[in-house]
Amino acid sequence: MARSPGLSQPHTLQHRAAAVSPFHSRSLESETSRGSRPLLVCNEQGEGAGSRAPAAESPARKNQHVSNVSVQLEMRSLWEEFNSLGTEMIVTKAGRRMFPTFQVKLSGLDPLADYVLLMDFVPLDDKRYRYAFHSSSWLVAGRADPAAPGRVHFHPDSPAKGGQWMRQIVSFDKLKLTNNLLDDNGHIILNSMHRYQPRFHVVYVDPRRDSERFAHENFKSFTFVETQFMAVTAYQNHRITQLKIASNPFAKGFRDCEPDDW
Numbered sequence: 001m002a003r004s005p006g007l008s009q010p011h012t013l014q015h016r017a018a019a020v021s022p023f024h025s026r027s028l029e030s031e032t033s034r035g036s037r038p039l040l041v042c043n044e045q046g047e048g049a050g051s052r053a054p055a056a057e058s059p060a061r062k063n064q065h066v067s068n069v070s071v072q073l074e075m076r077s078l079w080e081e082f083n084s085l086g087t088e089m090i091v092t093k094a095g096r097r098m099f100p101t102f103q104v105k106l107s108g109l110d111p112l113a114d115y116v117l118l119m120d121f122v123p124l125d126d127k128r129y130r131y132a133f134h135s136s137s138w139l140v141a142g143r144a145d146p147a148a149p150g151r152v153h154f155h156p157d158s159p160a161k162g163g164q165w166m167r168q169i170v171s172f173d174k175l176k177l178t179n180n181l182l183d184d185n186g187h188i189i190l191n192s193m194h195r196y197q198p199r200f201h202v203v204y205v206d207p208r209r210d211s212e213r214f215a216h217e218n219f220k221s222f223t224f225v226e227t228q229f230m231a232v233t234a235y236q237n238h239r240i241t242q243l244k245i246a247s248n249p250f251a252k253g254f255r256d257c258e259p260d261d262w
Contacts, residue, residue, distance in 0.1 A: 062217055063206070065110045065204040066204050066217075070106070071107075071200060071202070072104060072105045072107075073224045074105060079224070079226035081243065082229075083225070085237060086138060087228065087240070088229060088230050088231075089177055089231055090177070091177045091179040091190050091192055092177075092233065093178060093179065095178040096176060097174075098172075098177065100247075101171055102198060103169050103171045104170050104200060105170070109162030111161060111162045112163065113161065113162050114160065114161060114162075114207075115202055115204055116154065117155040117157075117158055117202060119172055119175065119188075119198055119199060119201070120150070120151065120152045120188075121188055121190060121199070123147070125195060127141075127142070127144055127195075128142050128143065128193050129141055129195065129230065138236075141193070144191070149189050152201075153172065153175045155170060155172060156174060177231065179191065192232055193232065195229070195231075197228050198228075199221055200223070201222075202219060203218060203219040204218040
């Protein structure tokens with residue numbers, strides 16, 4: 001069996017959500033290592049993958065605690081504006097937060113059941129890219145670099161009751177991206193000049209002693225095509241730079257220079 005992916009939260013969180021462990025090894029790790037699509041993708045309009053790129057839902061039977069879960073992407077219009085230009089996300093050795101921040105609104109959870117929310121990132125293809133400034137476009141520069149270590153990022157409030165998750169917008173503002181292969185801070189490790197798709201996962205924490213047996217039924221995964229991006233160490237498209245400065249509230253004091261953490 002492949003090596004378990006690294007975690008973006010302390011091991012205490014892993015212990016608190018022990019019922020999720022089969023989900024890590026079976027679903028996240030194997031799928032991430034192959035760079036394939038998620039095992040289960042919801043695609044109703046207004047949630048899931050969005051109306052522009054329909055995706056089929058896995059025929060595998062799903063637990064009633066996750067079968068009716070739906071997810072709405074927050075700041076969708078902003079994500080679409082970035083996507084129309086070709087979204088770029090900075091990766092640094094120390095780790096950089098994403099902007100736009102990945103935020104969602106959930107519905108359809110069992111208010112009294114426990115859930116873990118987490119994210120991972122999968123390559124969109126097996127290519128490495130370069131930016132052609134004369135044509136303001138991305139060109140294929142060769143085959144992808146060896147895959148970075150697969151990691152997942154737990155939302156720090158996990159696990160929590162479904163009622164709590166549904167009462168508020170869920171924000172992954174603590175998630176950071178890095179290109180440091182030796183990172184020991186739990187950040188998501190990505191290769192620069194490669195394209196990625198963020199994935200969002202809702203996992204029901206099954207109280208049954210044999211929960212590992214039912215792990216494949218206890219989660220539901222969502223992708224949003226608007227959130228695809230190119231990982232870069234410096235913005236290549238000047239229009240992306242301008243839009244980030246104009247739309248990021250934390251960049252208000254840096255209109256004429258590069259901020260340290262956006």
